Amino acid sequence: MKTFSIVSVGLCIVGFALLLSNYLSTKFNEPIVMIGFIAMLAGTIFSFVAFAKNELGFLKFIAAGTFFVVTFLVCALDPFQVIRMMVWLKN
Template structure:
């Protein structure tokens, strides 16, 4: 396992933590969901860097597939979180 592979898994776990934290709260927090999406995006970029550097091991592919699976599950069970986040980002301007 190399550095970028481990960091990509770490960012994925951090994103899942943020989404779980938001889900466990009574109210919706835009900042926590935004931090979750940002950590997911950083994790996917780190996974692509690990693939480009041809790091050894299968962890880089696990991170890449987990990213899409977790985002699918989030949009399947909580579709309005994605819509709220996109609307919130649109209204920042």
């Protein structure tokens, strides 16, 4: 059963799509970015659950790698977005 792997990839795709839609728009939308990061984080957690359950397949590696790659790209391409999110969370 690859249910955790499929759910993790699905959540990572949803999170990536939300972050990409915010990046392509001209206005910064905090709730969309927050939901995107939470979806990607939940996808990574499901990926680690798939690792723990020794599920077959390669999907679990894709979901775990996607979270770290997208987080790195957000920090490298638009570092002020990370600072903006931290300030938004603080308030």
